[in-house]
Amino acid sequence: MSNEPLAYRMRPQTIDEIAGQQHVIGKDTALYKMIKNGHVPSMLLYGDPGVGKTSLAFAIAGTTKLPFVALNATKAGKKDVEDVVADARISGKVILFLDEIHRFNKLQQDTLLPHVENGSIILIGATTENPFHDVNPAIRSRCGEIKQLKRLTTEDVDSLLERALLDKEKGLGKMAIAITDEQRKKIADAANGDARKALTLLESTIFASFEEDGVTKVEDSILNSLVDRVGVFGDKKGSHFYNLLSALQKSVRGSDTDAALYYLAHLLENGDLVAVSRRLLVMSYEDIGLANPSVGPQVLSAIQSAERLGLPEARIPLANAVVLMCLSEKSNSAYSALDSAIASIHAGKTGEIPKHLKDTHYAGAAELGHGGYIYPHDHKIGTFGGWVNQTYLPDNLVGTKFYEPIEAGEEKRLAAIYNRLEKFKKEK
Template sequence: MDTPLAYRMRPQRLSEIIGQSHLVAPGMIIDRMVTAKRLTSMILYGPPGIGKTSIANAIAGSTKYAFRSLNAVTNNKKDLEIVAAEARMSGHVILLLDEVHRLDKAKQDFLLPHLESGRIILIGATTSNPYIAINPAIRSRTQIFELKPLTAAEIVVALERALADTEKGLGMYQTEVSEAALEHFAYSSNGDVRGALNGLELAVISTPANEDDKVVVTIETAEVCLQRKSLAMDKDGDGHYDVLSALQKAIRGSDADAALHYLGRLIEAGDLFSISRRLLVMAYEDIGLANPQVGVHVLAAIQTAEKIGFPEARIPLANAVIELALAPKSNSAYLAIDAALSDIRKGVSGEIPDHLKDGHYRGAAKLGRAVDYKYPHAYPTTHFPGYWVKQQYLPNNIKKKHYYLPKRSGKFENALADMYELLEKHKK
């Protein structure tokens, strides 16, 4: 057969959909729409190969509405006009629009009145988060449904269904697939049923039959034939930012194993820039004053990784991630600067005290600039390991404001906290 197995096995009815039970199971939202024959336009989003096109196809098959499939990038406005003309003639057309987040303004403006009239029922498919990537005008006229990656058990069901189907699947072959091979297809596809099905097909059709005229697919065959999925994300998609977010939250939560897992996913995507940037941010946002040396260590690891490149770059990066995860944590500096910025942005500020203003110009003294400034180095003190003199530094209306709230997170910040509290006593 010329068409891939995944295409041939595409569900024709909603009841044939594997997975996505939160949407298509009896009583769930899409099932209710189909049963009531009250379809509304929708956006389906999630990683590739998890059933967006299959759901659209099954909705059309379950309702008997005409079904057309276009791509927001490669198809032009003329193609949309043909669909609109068909909708006027037949009453309703289901339009699957792939890469809907790439819809340009001209196509969008053409579509909007047809969506509002209900003649075109749009099913937009995208791997990008629609709340970020899709124009609000389209978004407001659709319901948004997130699809989840299929579990390994669900993918096994799809594989077994394909092996048994004599009409569209691989049932015409006398095939024996080992349990280990089936599990490899299911687990290694990373939730992508299309990749698993096409890998299985390649294994079956490329394996010579044995003396019993049977095709035997072993785990070794599966490992050779399953095209390795790069990763369920790309550098511009929201899945990429989900992994970065998970990495930071695992490190913040001191889970070194989870942090290494998410680091591995980013390494597999080959995104050294994003890894480097996020690790440096974490060194100062999450570890911060609890262990300032971590920032130095992370920078050294990143510079080493950049010099040696992948695959060896994984080693210094792993060192940095483990140290970050297991280091004591303090976000006091991060909270302090955000608190200061918050006041400034709300207009909580004030005039700089005259004694702090610049006095390095002729006439400054006449204006009272820097006249009463006390130079701390001229005031030796027994209270502190250095020089200090009591004077006001904040503007009058916020002179008692505190932004830095020390956390006793480790030896270094304990020392800072002691000094901060001692200074506060002497300011009073």
């Protein structure tokens, strides 16, 4: 049997062997029909690790039989790019698969771009990052197709595992293997949509199992121990990581406790406690805000406890914080008001600070006309404390409203005070 890993051996040779990704390369798609007709456009493929970006590029090359060169942008130099250009001059057309294309530097681009533009080099770039954020516009503009590959379904992965077990040429078909449908399905579930991870886990399981009378029998205990070691899906600090943070916040904002805990679990399994804690603290003020002002300090306390405890115990206070925020009343009125004020300033809506608000703690302030400020604490108003009706905004902005209270939770009481004060102002 070949010493090459099973995941490498099972790489599809043509686009008809691609697992899943029917929205990109299904038989009814324009891309499938173009490739079958011998036309390959330059393209960007993006998606999470293990979804098949590299496999699709190799399958396209295998289908068209065009010359094919694979480079990694983190390692390729100007000389590598020049060699591809030279090959293109000789053969007339070359498919260049460039992994981690978001790492491509300007010098490499300058060497390659004219040849991509004239069609002698067909560029297939792959990245785990969002190409609209992380790929240079010069590259994007020359790629006719930008396709997002999705994680494979459990059914897609299970089908791929079954094929690997039966394939006598590239897979494990020459071995007598006793593995149940349930065990195969467990591997497919554990891979979480990552074909490479699934095939690697299958191969590790087979070679960790005992052979008896020429049959390799997969034991549940072996499989379970290997499944427990499988890392969670997604790269720390990659696009998927930030998508998880976004999904966590949106689930909390939407008061979906189960979804929020799911995304929290995913993030904590990635191990970045600092980034998760920072996002939770922001959420406590951004999404809960004045509706429940006590949540901010409670979340901060949970974060400090988590940092002191470290993982895995840190998950306990953070779980409390997430559930608390999910089920709390919510308001974004305070920071929305501040953003409105910032937007107003950027729009040039500024004015002179009223003279009675200017600093008077120096000799000569009176000569400049500064002064006349009325001290609110000297004017009691019921149980509210001190308040006096005087102008605070610049004259040209008087009457501008940035804050719009939301009558939710504690802010309902604050809204009543705000509205009462607004009424007092009108009685001036």
